[in-house]
Amino acid sequence: MAIRRLPEGTINRIAAGEVIERPASVVKELVENAIDADARQIDIHLVDGGRTLIRVRDDGKGMNAVDLELAIERHATSKLPDDDLVNIQNLGFRGEALPSIGSVSRLRIVSRARDDDESHEIRIEGGRQQEIKPASHGAGTDIEVRDLFFAVPARLKFLKTERAETAEAAAIVRRLAMAAPHIGFSLRSGERHLLNLQARQAEGEGQKQRLSDIMGKDFIENSVPIDASREAFSLQGYASLPTLNRSQSTMQFLFVNGRAVKDRTLLGAVRGAYSDFLMRQRFPMVALFITCPPEYVDVNVHPAKAEVRFRNQAVVNSLIVSSIREAIGFAGHRTASTNAESAIDAFRQQNYGRQPAHYAPTRPGAAEHGFNEAAQSFAGFEAISGDTSASDMPLDEDTADQPLGAARAQFHENYILAQTRTGIVIVDQHAAHERLVLEQLKAAAEKSEIATQPLLVPEVVNLDVVSVEHFAAAAEQLARAGLVLEQFGPDAIIVREVPAVLAGAKIANLIKDLADDLETIGQ
Template identity: 55%
Template structure:
């Protein structure tokens, strides 16, 4: 077949397949155009998930008649000042969106510039461009897309349900609204409610308010502020507490120079920052903004503009990891407020009502009454008496130290079931899992020793022979040098066995055989391509579990308070090595609500 030039209509439909793969992509392009036009308010309306109608109206600068006629031509754009494709300071620059949309739908643009006496309107129907006509519009631009993909009906088969497409549109608007908190947004669905995102003040407080609107109040309440410079690169925004983990990555909002992205480098850096503070099946919640010179980042990687490429990727990754870890360390030992809410919910039986404030048991229909021929009224007076204790029945004999009551984890008052420490603060109480807490403390000590001077070893008086599966024994011997760096010295001892000669001194009288078996099991799960640091941290986590205070061990008050004080001074102590919370904090108001006092 001879080579021939494709027609303009076919070229535009091919471009539409790359740029506009679903209604949400069209909304993204139109909203970005509105933002680039300096809009302070953007209103989006959709019908049938965006298939039947998409309307985006803004109060931006608008266009003059000649610009309106040119904007629907391919590769026509106002977003580039010159030919430098690396100096991108806008959200859109390819000049493909409007002609691509017009090639597969009925596109109507109505716009008014301050220099024009009235508005102008232009329609593109399945690639056929109409004439510019006078129209009525106060200011800004209104773009309507009717019957998306009507010119390419085969693409309609690849769209999901109206509800799913509407959800995708909502996600796009949410991310752009979060990227630009000073701009007011609204999203109306002909088949559902309207969402409003009021304009917020410039700065951290305004950004946090927009996060609350977009991602929910819980996110805002459990967010750690970040604002760090490294050279000419700035990272700011909020990172959620590790204990505020999510089941999916839907609460990860990432932006580069105001552009929403889903970049593998950035996502990997975030996962690395939370690596030893969050379970593998949980995802952190973050809203992070990177600002850097446009020449240091290539946004021309993907037609949808969601992927970027950094000139110095190591600097960006290091900045993200270090900043999040520092924020987590500074917040220790705080845990997510949602944990307290879940704890309170667990106290209430399903369907049980909470007594109203000021409730009086005497008015209850269940008030005790004297049975026929039974006890008289005098016997019932015990229920109405103000009963005072005959002796001091507090869990601890000594009064808590005033200074300890003002500390984040308070003063230890009791140990429950030999596992949980009950602590009192000035305005509430804290429940601490002693094993999980001490596990984190030992883990951090191991890491600190490893970085500073190496982990001290203790030789076993009688070396321990551990029989294993031959494959597990071979893996242990292969990693003997890595294990020795953490104080565990093993040697081969015939087929299917190793001999343990030294253990980490920090672990005390650890069960060498159990420790070796656990590490052998974890070695089998390691990916051989995993970074050495990640493998070593897995060893440290396993050792920390064996060296920590076990559940069931009774602690003296001084030991409990010492554990609480060390938790307050240790980074990351709000969660154990496996990402589970080490403590639950309940305010006095929460407890009072449980008993109907509030």
Template identity: 50%
Template sequence: MNADIRNIRPVIRQLDEADANRIAAGEVVERPASAVKELVENALDAGARRIEVTIAQGGKALIRVADDGCGMTAEDLPLALARHATSKLADGDLVNIRSFGFRGEALPSLGAVGRLSITSRVAAEAARIELIGGRLSPVRPAAGNRGTVVELRDLFFATPARLKFLRSDRAEQQAVLDVIRRLAMAEPHVAFTLTDETDGRTLFRADAEQGELFDALAARLDRVMGREFAENAMPVHAERDGLSLTGMAALPTYSRGAAVAQHLFVNGRPVRDKLLLGALRAGYMDVLPSGRFPAAALFLGCAAEDVDVNVHPAKSEVRFRDPAAARALIVTAIRHALAEAGHRASSTVGTATVQAFRAEPAGPSVHTAPLRYQGDYRPSLGAIQSSFAMQAPGVAAGAGFTGAGFAGGGFAEAPSARVETDPAPATDSPLGAARAQLHENYIIAQTADGMVIVDQHAAHERLVYERLKQQAADTGIRSQALLIPEIVTLSDSEAARILAIADELADLGLVIEPFGGGAVAIREVPAMLTRIDGPALIRDILDDLEEQGDSQRLQARINAVLSSMACHGSVRSGRRLTADEMNALLREMEATPHSGQCNHGRPTWVKLRLADIERLFGRTGL
């Protein structure tokens, strides 16, 4: 039988239009969210200022996109549903692309796998056309407002096998919501609404923002990514070599457990590009612990001819004419923003601390609301005076209240707490003035509007670490020559790739040379790395170069050694500090970049606002 099959000559035939459209749909429309993306991008290209999206069953049963854009005439509608027909590619110029769409594949692909109808109005009359399973209906008059309404029902009814690969309605609904959120960030001057027709719920709403671009963008990010992100984000601005970068990047202590809050845009187009995501990780390399991911919304702008968006049918990947410049701009801008942030730590750390202080209910009868003094329950004047007397310094033993817990009178200083008898005056400095040291590790400082708790070991460890890094940058990394060079056998292309960055590696103490053929010789290694597997390191660096175009692996290993040195050379837990030493530590933290988190990415200090503390004791409203 196999012999018979080999003797049969396959016949080449032209695919009919329906089959070709279904194949194209497999590349363009993977799930309902893909269809929503294509339709909303068409609306944005049409100049819409208000876009309303309605879905049912996560988009499987219905996707409706209504806009107030320029619309299409009755003569345009049949052409809009023809393959490779578009109004966005002037004179076939694939270099100067300034629109979201340009392939002319989305609408015919959607009509090939679902029941598609378009109603559009330009002037006095509207027109409607349908494309169901690849079958085109004639254009008919219709009623409608200015703009376009595209309705897609029963997605993948013509290719039922694709339905088996879709996820639950809730998961598909969330994917649609993520698409709308990203496009809303890209176009802050456009109003977006997403509604679930099943129960009439509004899943997302963002009114058009006013003002200049950055002000509108900041307001839109506040609406889309949440108030917490806005409060804990740093503005990012940078320009270099015809590239511009703007947006917001979160503090390291406001990190996430997954890369769900990373939004990157190129010339306003949402992308998921490995080069840019790698640059974002590199920017946070030295301030985030393993397993944590930064949150950011970054907008990279460049000349249209400097980026190729015609790489993937979904247009989610791009190629830069100078990828190294794009990557360097992102890394440098983020590191500069982190340095400008100085000692800042995220406000969510303080919120979590306040929540940790709240007492757990003892039982079902315990009131969860804070106590309020009202009417006869307000303490008397005598009780208040006795309370103040108990807090006065030098209270004699036995004075004031007596009984259980108060037999000794006054308050006894706990062995693990040191209180400054002559504390420094109140200060307007961000980290305040030191008032006490608890458990020989935690500094309590008073600020103008609250208090700060500092982990002295973690804070000083970061300060020493930053000094060591600065010394290494000023004097260079010392290298140690190997008695016998290590030979690493590579392919010719790999050897060329690693030797292209030989000068950069030499600055970090790793000296390599060509050894003939595809081999390279490791002549010197960083002196501080006592144990190093040279060949494995070379191959790891090559993997980084292949994946993201750059490698921070050797720098990360050197930083790990410096971090360990800082840990052993910093103030240890259990050491008592004087008031001058504590305040000197606070002032140095304020002047040192990245001092808001330790070498492992954890916060070094927590701030509690006075209002939060008062709420803990039910003092609000008194």
């Protein structure tokens, strides 16, 4: 087949595949445009997770008729006045978003410039542009995106559930709002109000209050302020105390010159800063804002502008590591108030001390699948429940060949020293208990026999709106696993039943860790 030039509509749909992956991508592009237009209030409305309708309205600068017609042309932008790709001062600059959106949806834009008396409207359906016409509208811009991906129906098959798409869009709005406390944000899904953030001061207490609104009061109360600089780079924000941590890195937010980024190198620096304070598989909560001259960072390296490249990456990494460690050092032995009680409980004698028998499985056969050391592996551990001194009993032949051997002593009220035929084994009672409980749940799930325990007083757990959406989407699957919960307002869930083997556990901690896992894997 001979080489030919593709039609403009096909080119736009191909380009849209890079820029517009899902409804949240549309929300990101439109909200960034509103922020660049100096808006003071941005309202987002979603229907059907963004499939049916995405509407973004702002009170920014707006556009006159000439600018409106140019805005929907590819690579037309007002954000590169000198064609300088180094000195980028705005969130958007490529001029790809609106034509890409218009090529795969039914796009309607109504706008009026602040210094203009007339407003205008333009429509695009599947890349086909209609004539611009007068309209009735106040200052600012109102953009409606209907029937997303109707022009490329194959893309619809790859979208997730309505709740999952809504949660992803809410996560995007949340990140953008953190970097723009001077702008008010509202987000609705159908008739449900998910976010309502009032405009704050651009810096100082306004920034702190915005972080509290999004990440929770616990974060602000149990974090240390960061304010440092090195060479051309400065770093501000907050980092949680080591005792306030999560099971995933979903509560780590990084910004470069006001742009939300997900850069593995920067996240690695955060991880390195906490390496001496946190155990593996636990992640701190941080909100860090890096500022530098535009020429020191390249933001044009990723289609979604989610990654950046610094002129001197080592300086930035060193700044993050040293600043966090120094701030934590000044905090001394201060611990998170929300976790202090849990940490104390975890080391109390009644929980883990002098009761190793508590960690044996309640049903010897429950842990047969996937955990060969279960039940029989702990044979003889009960013998030390009343005496933690070293035992001089001869090694029993029946237990000598067990993976965990025979219990000989307990120390620090949390570890068991066991003897095998060829050596010794040190067992963490707490970790062993967690593994046995997991295997009991897995075995019960295979037989569809997970016993649940209703809570005498249902527990309400406050979360962010993104986590609530994820829980609502996964409620049916969680119920099959023995965790019965339901949405309790826009920013909380109520737990009514838990698996019987988890009776007495810290429900709030369990839910928060599970929220991180759900956000990581999606729905």
